[in-house]
Amino acid sequence: MHASRAALVLGLVQQCISATLRADTLYNLTFLHVNDIHARLDQFQPIGTDCDSKHECIGGYARLKGKIDELRRKYPNSLLLDAGDEWQGTLFFSYYDDGRKIAETLNAVGINAMTLGNHEFDEGDDRLAAYLESLKFPVLSANLHTTSPKLSAANILPFALFEKHELAVIGLTTPDTPRVSSPSRNTTFSSPAAALTNQVKAIKAAHPNIKRFRRHVIIGGHSHTLIGGMSNAKGKYPTIVKNAAGKDVLVVTSFRFGEYLGRLTVLFDKNGEVSKWDGEPIRITADIHPDKALAAKIAEWRKPFALQAQEVVGNAKVDLSSVCQHQECSMGNLVCDVMVAFRNSGPETAHVHGGFYNSGGVRTSLSEGAVRRGDVMNAFPFKNAIVGINLRGQELWDVFEGMFNGVNADKHKINSYLQVSSDFEVKFDSTAPVGSRLLSLKLGGTPVDLRKTYTIATNDFIAAGGDFFFPPKPRDASVPSGPNMAAIDELVIRYLKRHNPYVPPAVGQRLRNVSQRDASPKPDPSSTPDSSSSSSSSKPNNGDPMDGHPSIWGDGDVGGKPGTHVAVAHPGTVGGFPVEDGAWTALAILAACITLIILGLEYIGRNLIY
Structure with missing residues (x-):
């Protein structure tokens, strides 16, 4: 000022x-x-x-x-x-x-x-x-x-x-x-x-x-x-x-x-x-x-994992940004689409309607060109499991309204920002009064029914109440098992191998801020x-x-x-x-x-x- x-x-x-x-x-x-x-x-x-x-x-x-x-x-x-x-x-x-x-x-x-x-x-x-x-x-x-x-x-x-x-x-x-x-x-x-x-x-x-x-x-x-x-x-x-x-x-x-x-x-x-x-x-x-x-010590410590880290697992057509703090980002889109694809890929996993992931779990960007295993492991270092949680439509609405207001339904400050899968269409106005910033919420092209129950893919951290997106309470989380079970970094690697080269979808279609003042992405x-x-x-x-x-x-x-x-x-x-x-x-x-x-x-x- x-x-x-x-x-x-x-x-x-x-x-x-x-x-x-x-x-x-x-x-x-x-x-x-x-x-x-x-x-x-x-x-x-x-x-x-x-x-x-x-x-x-x-x-x-x-x-x-x-x-x-x-x-x-x-x-x-x-x-x-x-x-x-x-x-x-x-x-x-x-x-x-x-x-x-x-x-x-x-x-x-x-x-x-x-x-x-x-x-x-x-x-x-x-x-x-x-x-x-x-x-x-x-x-x-x-x-x-x-x-x-x-x-x-x-x-x-x-x-x-x-x-x-x-x-x-x-x-x-x-x-x-x-x-x-x-x-x-x-x-x-x-x-x-x-x-x-x-x-x-x-x-x-x-x-x-x-x-x-x-x-x-x-x-x-x-x-x-x-x-x-x-x-x-x-x-x-x-x-x-x-x-x-x-x-x-x-x-x-x-x-x-x-x-x-x-x-x-x-x-x-x-x-x-x-x-x-x-x-x-x-x-x-x-x-x-x-x-x-x-420098010599650090070089020696790197040797045991260097070959594993240098394995090329895919190629990116453009840079994938991890600038996810207040906005949709390409790395967030990637990980959310990976979760949904994984959960909907086989009989051992309960199918989901969509997915969301906290921005704090996306640690680095990926550069255009060859993507190495170590790059993905550094971007997603936390080894979280992907789970399915059941949320009523009203709870889903409250999650996003709370995110745009900065507090959850219990008035606790929310510590992060959600990235979402391509199934979501979210419109909001960041300049609207607190409590009325979420304008519309769709899943699969259809407005969310506040009385219906939806299964959402996320990580086990969010499911346990991490980052305060919803008030803590006992919540059923289906955890997949079997040969396809893996932490998020390995799932991203599998996805990039199947979608090679990876062409990220356009950013700005999933989380749309209709406010003219704040709609431009931050640098x-x-x-x-x-x-x-x-x-x-x-x-x-x-x-x-x-x-x-x-x-x-x-x-x-x-x-x-x-x-x-x-x-x-x-x-x-x-x-x-x-x-x-x-x-x-x-x-x-x-x-x-x-x-x-x-x-x-x-x-x-x-x-x-x-």
């Missing part, structure tokens, strides 16, 4: 910051940060699939380590923080099946602290515990509570103190984790706001020489949000919010997969207040020198950004509440006004959450995100930071 004005202020500070970064009067601390790597240990294409000779290759932990080591030499006062979701997404995770290669990589890179994402729970508590035992740095989650024996012994901490820098780092995990991943019933997640308040009190009680908390940075993950100076960015880096005391809170994140490394340098004055800042997301391109030792965030310029200022599941869905930054029609940023709800709160002491934190993004909160510590008897 004040974008142009804010950009001007940021630009003015950028011009003078290099002249004011002086250690004799001020102290600067650099935060390096990553999030949502999703097992991209090796370099990859911008769409997230494995590299080939025809496309640009970016990222990879060997290059990240090379850049991190360079920045640590340049900024000796620095911390490297990881906002979670290291697990799930490539064969480096699924082939080794226990995260041990990820742990070895993170130890080599030298992470200083990390929080847990929802995907760290995809294999259950015990697998996570074994992974955590291999890590050589603090793992933080203040709102995680567990009685699982192995996970309890894994020493997950609510916070870490870095007394050298007079900082506390508190980790928080999305409370929706039980509905979007697979923690045991013995592991629960409390309100992030309450957990943060409790931990501040705990730190005060344990360290009475700390007078108050003042400096503050939020390092977020989970939303796969691109911020910075790129033309397709969703906001500035850092995004600035005000706490109740009117102080700036710096909010940063670094997109996804390790395509970017975040670098935020914060300047503190003699009273410990944030004075200025400078930073940018650094794109990890092919010209960055990799760490040779780590593809997986395309290569045109710059990374800095901005500164004065069973395994496949749902992600914010994995590319209507985001904390207010992008899209659900969850915020287009183009807005987080803001203080009213005096004494940030984002609707209470703020203690009026100066220590901002909570506007905590309800849905995986977050690290950086709190400055003012010690009794010290006036200067050092």
Whole structure:
């Protein structure tokens, strides 16, 4: 709403910051940060699939380590923080099946602290515990509570103190984790706001020489949000919010997969207040020198599955987009048609009227040309079973009405967007009043009868209530068995082999937004950004509440006004959450995100930071 004005202020500070970064009067601390790597240990294409000779290759932990080591030499006062979701997404995770290669990589890179994402729970508590035992740095989650024996012994901490820098780092995990991943019933997640308040009190009680908390940075993950100076960015880096005391809170994140490394340098004055800042997301391109030792390890780890991953299983006539966050997409169309074809293919499966699939389960795009087995496995890494569920017509109507409104029939926020098979014809108006956005719903060319029961193909995650498309309740789900039973990635591979070359149907015929304002498809965030310029200022599941869905930054029609940023709800709160002491934190993004909160510590008897 004040974008142009804010950009001007940021630009003015950028011009003078290099002249004011002086250690004799001020102290600067650099935060390096990553999030949502999703097992991209090796370099990859911008769409997230494995590299080939025809496309640009970016990222990879060997290059990240090379850049991190360079920045640590340049900024000796620095911390490297990881906002979670290291697990799930490539064969480096699924082939080794226990995260041990990820742990070895993170130890080599030298992470200083990390929080847990929802995907760290995809294999259950015990697998996570074994992974955590291999890590050589603090793992933080203040709102995680567990009685699982192995996970309890894994020493997950609510916070870490870095007394050298007079900082506390508190980790928080999305409370929706039980509905979007697979923690045991013995592991629960409390309100992030309450957990943060409790931990501040705990730190005060344990360290009475700390007078108050003042400096503050939020390092977020989970939303796969691109911020910075790129033309397709969703906001500035850092995004600035005000706490109740009117102080700036710096909010940063670094997109996804390790395509970017975040670098935020914060300047503190003699009273410990944030004075200025400078930073940018650094794109990890092919010209960055990799760490040779780590590159060699990763190459060795790839060998056991390389031949399997390189098998060509089909050809795509055009690029298949996974930009499914708020709209129909070609990858979503593919997987939904695959489900229906599978369920209607033989006597061992109950036939279905149509199918839908959550967009969070579509992880990467497919490029035009040869499609390899590894590409499909990376696009659909969760190994979900395809099931049939029975829904009355009224329930179907409520599912889509709720999706377009952003809340289900129980008024719980919906965390994703449905892709549908060719059997569906859905018309909606995203600008209509809440509760009346769905205009028409057809199956097989016929309007849905609200009293009739329909059998719908979907994945077992959605059938169990994942992503909150419908209120949780016992629901019969027919699970096929026999020789044709397979996880979704294998079914897509079989389909592509039979439909080779694959010519995707036109996008826009299944989910039709009749609103003129919002009908145009949003740009593809997986395309290569045109710059990374800095901005500164004065069973395994496949749902992600914010994995590319209507985001904390207010992008899209659900969850915020287009183009807005987080803001203080009213005096004494940030984002609707209470703020203690009026100066220590901002909570506007905590309800849905995986977050690290950086709190400055003012010690009794010290006036200067050092």
